[in-house]
Amino acid sequence: MMPNRSTDALFQLIKSLHKAEKRHFKLYIKRATAKENLKIVELFDTLDKLDDYEERELLKKLPSIKKPQLNNIKSHLYKQLLASLRDLKSTDTLELQLSEQLDNARILYHKGLKHQAMRILERAKELATANGKFNYLAQVISLEKKIETLHITRTIQEKTEKLTQEALEISGHIDRVTRLSNLALRLYGWYVMHGHARNEKDETGIRQFFKEQLPSDAFELTDFYEKLYLYQSYTWYAFIRQDFLMYYRYSKKWVDLFYEQEVMQKVEIGHFIKGLHNLLNAHFDLRNYQQFQVVLKQFEEFAKTPIAQQHDNFRIHTDIYINSARLNWHLMTGTFKEGLGLVNTMAENLKEYELYVDPHRIVVFYYKFATLYFGSGDYNTCIDYLQKIINDTSANLRIDLQSYARLMHMMAHYELGNDDIMESQIKSVYRFMAKMKNLTVVEEEMFRFIRHSFGLSPRKLKPELEKFLQKIKHLEKNRFETRAFAYLDIISWVESKVFEKPMNQVINEKYLASRKRRY
Structure with a gap:
């Protein structure tokens, strides 16, 4: 729980x-x-x-x-x-500064000091414009228009035309940002509930939705926030569809936007660290080992800056994203036992952060912990962490993680030789995954192999493992099957059986081979 x-x-x-x-x-x-x-x-x-x-x-x-x-x-x-x-x-964030200036202007206006109010509004307008805070600009201009409408303060014709034009421009901008941010949010919401696209039906639905909601002039937009939400929309769209190359391209555009306009790293730190988190995930999915290390080092350096330390919320999430990336490094290089050295500290951090961290984040960490223990051969501790996910009903999130937690749970019992419960385990997990429409060809083959392998002697088991490996190896590049490999490296697990090596050694050898190819 x-x-x-x-x-x-x-x-x-x-x-x-x-x-x-x-x-x-x-x-x-x-x-x-x-x-x-x-x-x-x-x-x-x-x-x-x-x-x-x-x-x-x-x-x-x-x-x-x-x-x-x-x-x-x-x-x-x-x-x-x-x-x-x-x-x-009051001076910690731009939003608080702008809110204070607006409040001060309203107080002065209600006191009858209209010119003083207008001077403060001009300063607020300059600050909001410089930082792209158009929602605040709309409030500033609304108050300016109110004052101009009710009172004669200066050359009315000139001011009227200027305010009218500004209001129209801001209204158009807010509309574009609202549509793009809505699109990004709804795509992210779909992923949080379902995970990756499971089949052609999911793929077709997401494509159609994206096409209908994306503004026709999306790539003509030049404002920071317009581009930010456009890149976020494409990032989630690609990630849901497991188009990891597109996912990488747009998460990089997302992060590069903040390097092009460095002042926005402070103004929108939450979006910046989320972009770095997604860029690291993209490198993880593509096994871009070298670039993963480069971005992680940049992220770790940023985490030490006053900007990253200023607010509890962003400090905590920076820590969470960096810890998640450190676990991913051990998962993709096969250094599972070294990764286990981080687990106790991270588990303590999760307790410390429980007021601030949503259940979804905790579930993801438990799954990563379980994977490290599984790959290290400690199946009992792996089961302990998986039980925390399986028994939890509070989050109601990530159907895919619930499914793969059950699958790994079944595999851990298989490794422990718990034959007396395997039949009920297979039926239960298969039924759950089928009900959630989460079964792929890889999982179907997995269930078939485990059912068939009961009671086989080691001499007879090896040919069956080799057949199983051949059946799933060619599916590695199939987008609707890669989800299984992303959550649980079934191919490396089977290879460890065929080649009689620990699973972490198999993965580590792949990592070392990729380094040799690079050099």
Whole structure:
């Protein structure tokens, strides 16, 4: 099961605070001396010391607060914490700066100081324009238009024409960005639910959807955000279809966009690190070993910068993406036992990050851990991690991962020689994968081989393994079959049996051979 998370929003917020943020809150709240504020400080201190949120225990520690009062005091504390954080971090992000300027302009306007409000709006407009923040521009211009419409502030004709033109341009831009970002989001949502395209029906549906939703002038667009969402759309489109070359091309365009406009690395750090994550995945899928190492080193260097360290959310996700890439390196080079040296630390990090990490990320890590243990021959620990995925019903994500977790689970029991449960395992896994429409030719052949191999002597088993290998080897380049090889390197597993070598050695030899070819 996934870790239990407290669902109390106030408790989560307090547990996410650093020492400096807690200290600032205490100073911030002391500015007001209302009796109510004394109670929220008491509540804050008590919640800060708790390991888990339990209301009955909380009330025991707070005799000055009665149960009927608790919700109101919690609500007040939550609002004050957010106000304190806003006060502390008002210059941390461009969005907060723009919001503050807009708020200040509205306050001045309502005070009747229209010219002062307009000066602030001009500065806000320059800042938003320089950083491509068109949604904020729309709000700035809306307030400018309101002031100009209701009051005579300057040469009305000249200002009217300028504002009208700006509003039209921004409206068109926002519409284009909205359509492209919607397309990228819906494609990503499809992948999160289903994984890769499973068959011709999925492929046809995705192609048709993409063709209908992609703007006809997509490649004529020049704005940063328009290009960003266009490249993201193509990245997810290619990844779903397992067109890994296209996936690489567009994830690289995505990242290169940030190197061309470096200021956007700070403005849109979330999109930047997600792009690096996808570029690393593309190199992993294509087994571009050298380029994988180059991008990973760049990512690790970026992770040390003040930009990457500034916000908890992006610091945590940077760490997660880099750790995922480090595991992938060991998976694709066959250095499984070295990879296992990272597992305990990463598993502890997942516990630390459980407030911030969605269940999907945890499932992916568990699957990678299980794969490392499987490839290292530790099938019992592999099963332990797979059980965490199979038994979890909270995420309801990634049907493909649920399917392949069950398949690897069955293979681990096969390796352990648990013949007494293999028949029920085969039936259960086959039924699940068929129901989820997740069976490919590779899996069909896998089930056929395992059913047939029961009771065979080692002398008779080897020819059957060789036949199995020949049946699936030619499918390695088939896009609808590569999904099986991407999630579980069945070919290397069978080769390890045929050539009587550990699976990690088989994969490592392929990696070493690719290095020799390169040099």
